[in-house]
Amino acid sequence: PxxxxxxxxxxxxxxxxxxxxxxxxxxxxxxxxxxxxxxxxRNGAGKSTLIKLLSGSMPxxxxxxxxxxxxxxxxxxxxxxxxxxxxxxxxxxxxxxxPLVPEQKLRDFLGGFGFHGDKALEACAxxxxxxxxxxxxxLIVYQRPNLLLxxxxxxxxxxxxxxxxxxxxxxxxxxxxxxxxxxHLLSSCTDEFYLVANGKVAPFDGDLAD
Ligand code: ATP
Ligand code: MG
Numbered sequence: 001p002x003x004x005x006x007x008x009x010x011x012x013x014x015x016x017x018x019x020x021x022x023x024x025x026x027x028x029x030x031x032x033x034x035x036x037x038x039x040x041x042r043n044g045a046g047k048s049t050l051i052k053l054l055s056g057s058m059p060x061x062x063x064x065x066x067x068x069x070x071x072x073x074x075x076x077x078x079x080x081x082x083x084x085x086x087x088x089x090x091x092x093x094x095x096x097x098x099p100l101v102p103e104q105k106l107r108d109f110l111g112g113f114g115f116h117g118d119k120a121l122e123a124c125a126x127x128x129x130x131x132x133x134x135x136x137x138x139l140i141v142y143q144r145p146n147l148l149l150x151x152x153x154x155x156x157x158x159x160x161x162x163x164x165x166x167x168x169x170x171x172x173x174x175x176x177x178x179x180x181x182x183x184h185l186l187s188s189c190t191d192e193f194y195l196v197a198n199g200k201v202a203p204f205d206g207d208l209a210d
Pocket of ligand 2: 047048049151
């Protein structure tokens with residue numbers, strides 16, 4: 001029999017919350033290479049909390065989280081939109097990440113996130129919320145993490161831009177975990193679903209449309 005691949009990440013008996021407000025408990029969760037997971041659940045259920053745990057930006061109160069050797073994480077959340085250097089253009093942000101790449105290649109990549117032509121050269125301030133979100137996403141995806149954690153990536157985006165992001169994520173080759181209320185994004189970019197509810201994370205087999 002074929003050996004199962006080693007998980008990229010594994011949680012065992014994890015409890016998490018904010019001070020004595022426990023949000024998630026006894027969480028058991030594992031992520032295999034190449035998995036494309038959608039996290040569902042109502043407002044306040046703990047989806048963002050779970051993503052923060054997976055990303056390592058929030059410690060578990062108890063339990064264990066293991067990461068595979070060499071795993072690289074890309075984490076997108078709305079609070080990161082304000083971390084962009086306002087005086088820099090999208091192109092300057094990408095050049096800083098990868099100074100040796102020909103400018104045309106960076107421009108082509110930015111075009112996939114809606115920054116065509118002069119848009120790639122305009123300073124980030126005064127960018128709209130959707131423009132900031134697209135740029136932060138572009139910077140994360142450009143670095144090709146092997147696990148991409150996305151918390152509501154299309155929130156501020158209009159229909160055309162949502163479609164651009166869907167296409168970029170369909171081309172992305174690593175594992176993805178997406179928290180979103182955007183059913184189109186979930187049905188196009190993920191194929192396995194978990195429901196966060198009542199402090200637990202459980203596989204969801206129901207219909208996305210319900
Ligand atoms: P939404 O769909 O509205 O984004 P969510 O499932 O992402 O909801 P979380 O952000 O994980 O929900 O929040 C879960 C609970 O944790 C909420 O009841 C919230 O009040 C609480 N919470 C979230 N962030 C903090 C924080 N920084 N400090 C204290 N409590 C928090
Ligand atoms: Mg949230």
